[in-house]
Amino acid sequence: MNGHAFLRVENLNVGYGGTTVLSDLDLSIGKGEFVALLGASGCGKTTLLRTIAGFAKPQAGAVSVAGRDVTKMPPDKRGMALVFQSYALWPHMTVAENIGYGLKLQRRSRDDVQTRVTQMQALLGLGGLGNRKPGQLSGGQRQRVALGRALAIDPEILLLDEPLSNLDARIRLTVRHEIRSLQKRLGITAIHVTHDREEAMVMADRIVIMNAGRIEQQGSPEDVYNRPASPFVAAFMGAENLLTMQARVSSDHVELMESAISPSTVTSRTGRELLSGPVELRFRAEAARLTRAGERAPPGAGVLELRGQVTSVSYPGGHWRHAVNLGDQEILVDADQPFDQGEAVKVHIPENSLFIFNA
Template sequence: MRPFLKVEKMSVGYGTTTVLDKLDLDIEKGEFVALLGSSGCGKTTLLRTIAGFAKPFSGSIRVADRDVTQMPPDKRGMALVFQSYALWPHMTVAQNIGYGLKLQRQSRHNIDARVKEMQNLLGLAGLGNRKPGQLSGGQRQRVALGRALAVDPEILLLDEPLSNLDARIRLTVRHEIRSLQKRLGITAIHVTHDREEAMVMADRIVIMNAGRIEQEGSPEDVYNKPASPFVAAFMGAENLLSMHARVHGEQVELMESAFNLSIVTARAGRTLTTGPIELRFRAEAARLASSADKSALEPGALELRGQVASVSYPGGHWRHAVSLGGNEILVDADTPFNQGETVKVRIPAESLFIFNAAEGVTETRAH
């Protein structure tokens, strides 16, 4: 079956700078896809090109087998919700929601009915005569969403629409958007730099880095099976150790260093070769134990020996910076250990993300 939206070998840039180079992306009908990445990775350029606000040098964009590559934005069957909401300040809520329908020259009766439907759907009933300046951030965001949905688009494009909301409202609105998308069965593409936002909203996450797709998959896949050091770090595995490994068939031996004994763990489908490796893990995945703890290590788990450099309480757990020589890793625990205490850091096999290191990176270090 052919994808509903197909981006094929698309290259986009500004002047002589290429932002996206021969990029391919398939999206199914009714799917919610998050484009995730840090600033400058190309995710907004990709969204704007799909919408028709940027023109590719080469490649094509197809929607339901229609080639829309050269079509103007209003002919593509898409609607874009901007980061700034882009509401008309002099218009009422009802006029803003009905703006796209007015451009389509629909009848006053149809516009009024559709605007009323959108207001009810988005919890804006009774606010139709207010101006945007009289609304809260969350309400303005809903008006922008209503204006986009009123024209009944085939594809809803969301350009960081929650970034201007405060943290508490953002949690509510992202669940509202997700449940609305599911109820309407609409195809949605959502640009965000917020990992958690992508995880809770999307069916599939497309992680972008330097103008290319680094990995795409379900939230569980990209979180638990990162395909590269970049993805592992972006998905929260910010602790970094550089070590040496010896690969024997389906097993990987992590060699002894000043901070760990050698262990053997499963290769588990990883593409690894003998030599320097980059190992990443999350602060919450590791377990902290006292140096006197004699409990047995789980098979394939890594145990590090270090010293507590500092302790803080970000809420819900204690965060420890553990020194491994001149470097530090972060480890969370339910109870605090003392600063200066010698500890064991135990990381289960399934929480170890192991990659072949770039050439020349051999010393043990942590970020």
């Protein structure tokens, strides 16, 4: 772990009843860093966020901020602010009153509260809306009010619990850009819980992928996208196509053995921890290239070639998506032009887009 970590989680164990949710979890986050906790429902990411915030109590382990142990401190003493998925605004209060609520709890003077609220409204594009109630605002405006309430108290750490999931797709793009811009401008440390891969990729400096209460992999968005450490991470980051093959591993290369659907292919090992025997291959639909079976262009060095038949074609937007049958396996492949249903095709996957794991 980073010795200069601003927020540190060590040997954290959290459970409810007899169920363990987090086990021996370690995580360190630098000052001013934006970290996304990414994973499917039930993986423990929200429990981790709530434990950092002080709303869930660990059975073991510690949480510290700037070297100060906050494990047993109440939420309001930790220097953190939490933005909820549901906004959690007071419906009877105005925008200004909601933004200033935390400041009133801190017993700040009326002038201080008014000055800070005005600053937050200007920062978040809420000028002129101070007297409106939450029910008179759009979803995006309500989320900005919730963000303003969190930022008004000058927290050291901003915690975001899926704050964009209730917004429609168009507004979500705008608000996530605003949150990221604000975080960078203010230099605040942020932890963002999400199950949306694209949201994590465009907002975070570092992505922490969680699975079954543990950290499966963490790294920059480019790192976890291009170098997944496990089949779970590869699938979660979009490489949902799965094939099983036999491989022969040498010091520098991996030979994918000839099969009914493909010729023998030698690809670079590139530091992979692999053993000879059965392997899982994962790749993204957009990473593969589709050609007609009769085309004779060589696939290129390290490129896996598969032979199959198109079983269905759809248009999700921007490309055509083809389901390709490979005997007892089926994959999805994107192309700029549609191929005919029933047409014999070849699928080419370049080695840098092919993720190989021992089965």
